[in-house]
Amino acid sequence: MSTYEKYPTVEIQGYDDSAWQGWEAIVATLNEHIHQRRRAVLVIDCYPGVRLGELEEKLLPALNATLTLNAERARRDEQSIHEMLARNLTDDRVFGVLSCHQLHEFIDPQKLAAMQEQVSRCTDGIVIVYGPGAALVHQGDILVYADMPRWEIQQRMRSGELDNWGAGNQQEDMLRRYKRAFFVEWRVFDRHKTPLLKRADFLLDTTLADRPALVTGDALRAALAQTTRRPFRVVPFFDPGVWGGQWMKQHFDLDPGAPNYAWCFDCVPEENSLLLRFGAVRIEIPSQNLVLLQPRALLGEKVHARFGAEFPIRFDFLDTIGGQNLSFQVHPLTEYIQQQFGMHYTQDESYYILEAEPDAVVYLGTKTGTSPEAMLDDLRRAQRGEKPFDDARFVNQFPAKKHDHFLIPAGTVHCSGAGTMVLEISATPYIFTFKLWDWGRLGMDGLPRPVHLEHGERVIDWQRDTQWVNAHLVNQVETVAEGHGWREERTGLHEREFIETRRHWFSEPVVHHTGGSVNVLNLIEGAQARVDSPSGAFAPFVVNYAETFIIPADVGEYRISAWGKGAGQQLATIKAWVRG
Structure with missing residues (x-):
């Protein structure tokens, strides 16, 4: 269960x-x-x-x-x-x-x-x-x-x-x-x-x-x-996709009759709901209402000053275990998204690997020596249906295993391969994905999936080749602090991305502080943990494996401990916030 x-x-x-x-x-x-x-x-x-x-x-x-x-x-x-x-x-x-x-x-x-x-x-x-x-x-x-x-x-x-x-x-x-x-x-x-x-x-x-x-x-x-004065979760929703997998269906007790589940939006306040209980009555509202009415307490002064009443961090799941490759894609550079679509920041992101099959890979960056003209010509021919895109010739494939972290600043070509369960940590403008190649598939609606090569070719950063990606985007892990029963590691993101991430391994309680910015976390290892306030400012809050939870900026100090089914285990969280 x-x-x-x-x-x-x-x-x-x-x-x-x-x-x-x-x-x-x-x-x-x-x-x-x-x-x-x-x-x-x-x-x-x-x-x-x-x-x-x-x-x-x-x-x-x-x-x-x-x-x-x-x-x-x-x-x-x-x-x-x-x-x-x-x-x-x-x-x-x-x-x-x-x-x-x-x-x-x-x-x-x-x-x-x-x-x-x-x-x-x-x-x-x-x-x-x-x-x-x-x-x-x-x-x-x-x-x-x-x-x-x-x-x-x-x-x-x-x-x-x-x-x-x-x-x-x-x-x-x-x-x-x-x-x-x-x-x-x-x-x-x-x-x-x-x-x-x-x-x-x-x-x-x-x-x-x-x-x-x-x-x-x-x-x-x-x-x-x-x-805004306590940890909370928004209501996740799950959606099938042409490339979707089976991992979430099995681990989240979802409808076994569904063909697959590709996405789970586990923390996307623009689209998730927030459930509030008043005695015996439960009220469902858009979680965006919390952002619109309580932006300073939720986000923090600096984040609110920078983004306004928008929640800038997104956590979601991409399931290809038992599924297929995602579309080969790229996200727009900041100036492009501003000039073309009126958005003021872009979709920088990362793939944190929760689970992976033995031969799983992540496609990331172009191979050193790739000719932009040759790769674009190959993509155009694939789009016209003349041939499949020769991904092995042009794109790096990096082995992906549990707890790897791949950083994907805008302009980097990428996709998750089949056989991965990805926790995607990203900025929020999630609709802005330029598909470059979709492996010749039709969508769930039976229509060809849109490919936006004309946008994509204008934003690909061709300097992100094999050497650069290895040096800057693959498992950039650095231990920054440790103590009895815990270790804190910096895992990214890249300097061009405004989100900072830290991974904590722990068997003893770990004290955190929001630092005046909203924190978003996921329990990436271990069955169960408890979040409480050292000063008793809020009631203890229990989280289970793979659940994303939000700590509002106004909470300040909080503590995470092994709890219940997680007692005696080595646990880990990944935490994201907006860099100052």
């Missing part, structure tokens, strides 16, 4: 009576608040992806409103929105340009004014304005925000239930719909919801169909503050 916890939950103290489960309890709570007034405007603003039909069937009729308005009826028509976004969406299936739009730009001013006039003319009873952008119609005497995690949005898109907001594009391929959400919708609605969450009276969770939950805004904000 796996010990890996797939639904980690943060237990919130002091607000057990501030959350409700089920439509009946939610209706009773809202009615209690709105019917105390002779006239009240209830605004239910929504993240795109919330099932408005469920609100219209289960919630709104029970509130006995005099007037009910759907804010989406003030949205501009589909063609107008498409023309406005054309520059951001581009013609590419995968890559767009990051949007700086505000939500009001998607709204027809005349329709909005007419709706506002309807609200103002209704001088008695209850007025309800609901849907994405409802707070643009009226700020609300009572404000409810209905949020939606991004992973659930993607599932609804994949099932065909959901199109992009205002697009009517359910039949469009998933890559294009994801692109529109990533580059436009999520940016626009995060800007819109952040000030609303700071003043909302309630948050409504409708992630699970017909199993809604409601929490007061005060309790939600207190919960986020509590979370």
Whole structure:
């Protein structure tokens, strides 16, 4: 039986009576608040992806409103929105340009004014304005925000239930719909919801169909503050892929009927959920809400000053054990991602090998003496289907074994070979992978996987050849401190990467300090460990093998010890933070 916890939950103290489960309890709570007034405007603003039909069937009729308005009826028509976004969406299936739009730009001013006039003319009873952008119609005497995690949005898109907001594009391929959400919708609605969450009276969770939950805004904000004072985990999600393997299925107790699992996003707050428990009620929110509302306490002053309300460190798993090679790829240089896509930092990364089969390799850097023109010509011919890419001629293959660490600064060609279980430690702009060669495969959707050679050839650093990679990127391990029962090793990353990593081997307790920066760790060796506070500042927190956990900057000092099934074992953690 796996010990890996797939639904980690943060237990919130002091607000057990501030959350409700089920439509009946939610209706009773809202009615209690709105019917105390002779006239009240209830605004239910929504993240795109919330099932408005469920609100219209289960919630709104029970509130006995005099007037009910759907804010989406003030949205501009589909063609107008498409023309406005054309520059951001581009013609590419995968890559767009990051949007700086505000939500009001998607709204027809005349329709909005007419709706506002309807609200103002209704001088008695209850007025309800609901849907994405409802707070643009009226700020609300009572404000409810209905949020939606991004992973659930993607599932609804994949099932065909959901199109992009205002697009009517359910039949469009998933890559294009994801692109529109990533580059436009999520940016626009995060800007819109952040000030609303700071003043909302309630948050409504409708992630699970017909199993809604409601929490007061005060309790939600207190919960986020509590979370920044203790270790926590976000909710991992798992996804199959054409190259996916079998290791996670076996070790994380996943669906045995699934063909494979390629990815696990174990710490990607932009897309993961955060589970908060208030007494008997569990609330699921995007973990990005913690970043948006508590950036300084979570990230630390220096990290917040540099990145704003963005979580810059990503931990995820890539499973090719029993699978295939990843795509041969490269990530953009900083200036390229800034100029082409509007991102302000790039995807530097590393592969930490959790497990490996005997013949596993990592492809990293070009072979010394490689002619750029010859390799690019070979890649172009492979892209046209004339021949397979001659990887053995142009690309280094390094044997990969358990606990190896390969550093991959942007511009370095690379991929993990079959037979590896990789803990990928990287910067967060994870969508920016330029595939150079995909081994002639089709994607899970049966379509050719996009190859972006035209981008990739502009960012490959040809100086990263065999000698350079050996000297700078393969197992750059240095012991920096040790004591009785523990040893601390620096394992990277490269000087061009802003993430620092340290590995601790220990059989005795090890004291750490955040140093004013958010720390992200994974238990890479040993069954179980406990994280506690030497001063008793937070309740002890137990982690299991391969679980990623976050230590907010405000925690300061913390201690990690062998615990439970890990007692008496040699344990190890890998820790990442942003260099000062």
